Amino acid sequence: MNLRASKTQDAVIPTASMADVAFLLIIFFLVTFQIEVDKTQVELPKTDIRLEVPEDSAYVSVTESGFIRVSSGEEISVQVPSAEEVFSMASSVVAQDPGKAFVLKADRNVPYRAVDEVIDALKRANVRNVYLLSQQEIRDSTGGGSSGGGGQ
Amino acid sequence: MKIDKRNKVSDEIPTSSMADVAFLLIIYFMVTSTFAATRGLDFALPEQEDNPPMIEKEESVLIEIQPSGQYVVDNQPMQLSDILDYLKPKLERNPLKPVIIRPDPAAPYGYMVDVFDELRQGAEKGVEVKNISIPTQREIEAFWY
Numbered sequence: 001m002n003l004r005a006s007k008t009q010d011a012v013i014p015t016a017s018m019a020d021v022a023f024l025l026i027i028f029f030l031v032t033f034q035i036e037v038d039k040t041q042v043e044l045p046k047t048d049i050r051l052e053v054p055e056d057s058a059y060v061s062v063t064e065s066g067f068i069r070v071s072s073g074e075e076i077s078v079q080v081p082s083a084e085e086v087f088s089m090a091s092s093v094v095a096q097d098p099g100k101a102f103v104l105k106a107d108r109n110v111p112y113r114a115v116d117e118v119i120d121a122l123k124r125a126n127v128r129n130v131y132l133l134s135q136q137e138i139r140d141s142t143g144g145g146s147s148g149g150g151g152q
Numbered sequence: 153m154k155i156d157k158r159n160k161v162s163d164e165i166p167t168s169s170m171a172d173v174a175f176l177l178i179i180y181f182m183v184t185s186t187f188a189a190t191r192g193l194d195f196a197l198p199e200q201e202d203n204p205p206m207i208e209k210e211e212s213v214l215i216e217i218q219p220s221g222q223y224v225v226d227n228q229p230m231q232l233s234d235i236l237d238y239l240k241p242k243l244e245r246n247p248l249k250p251v252i253i254r255p256d257p258a259a260p261y262g263y264m265v266d267v268f269d270e271l272r273q274g275a276e277k278g279v280e281v282k283n284i285s286i287p288t289q290r291e292i293e294a295f296w297y
Binding site (some may be wrong): 015016018019022023025026029030033034045046047048049050051052053062103104106107108109110111112113114115116117119120122123127128129130131132133134136137 | 167168170171174175177178181182185190191192193194195196197198217255256257258259260261262263264265266268269272273286288289290291
């Protein structure tokens with residue numbers, strides 16, 4: 001029986017194209033990367049209906065303790081002392097672009113009073129489109145879902 | 153003249169570490185990027201009118217949200233899932249019947265979004281609520297009483 005190895009193959013993994021693949025991935029990340037203008041950490045309410053928020057929307061965020069941060073959509077959000085500042089920011093944004101969408105990013109545990117003041121400021125500033133930012137509601141398969149007066 | 157060719161320099165660009173650099177950059181982007189929530193409920197605010205249409209309280213359905221999160225619809229405590237069933241016969245009679253959501257100032261915001269989401273889903277369940285209104289405290293004080 002002839003067991004002589006006729007050919008020896010090099011044990012090399014071809015890595016020449018690895019860089020190409022990696023750079024393609026980098027380009028993908030760079031192209032899809034969106035600058036997040038508001039990085040406020042809030043616990044968003046959960047909803048079933050969720051529509052895509054237009055790009056470059058202005059942001060108003062309300063934290064659980066009632067702190068308000070605003071951004072016109074072009075720069076990083078800044079904290080403001082009261083809802084009255086939201087009104088002045090929204091008025092100047094609407095004066096430039098009457099159709100500008102505003103995103104309200106409020107914590108689901110914040111007392112409604114704080115959100116009410118912000119919505120009132122936006123209404124007074126003639127804002128037309130507001131999006132209430134939310135997370136996807138996940139329901140169990142039994143169809144029970146959210147239960148009336150009970151909390152989540 | 154004698155030209156010494158013994159020290160021959162390789163004319164290749166060393167690219168073996170390129171992949172390492174590229175993957176490091178990928179890891180950096182992945183770690184620093186956050187998943188931004190970019191979806192939500194749209195909420196069209198009414199245009200400012202000099203003479204807003206007056207709605208009689210009796211013509212509309214009033215959904216109050218108590219600080220505990222309990223829903224009270226036309227003075228009856230109700231579960232969130234029962235609200236659409238309650239609205240169905242009323243909306244069949246008058247499809248434009250206004251539904252007013254009035255959260256207590258101390259009620260958590262999440263409950264308002266829950267009921268708003270439930271009403272918006274009515275369209276899929278055959279109970280389309282066309283006229284949802286969430287008056288602000290200032291409007292309530294100005295027009296309600």
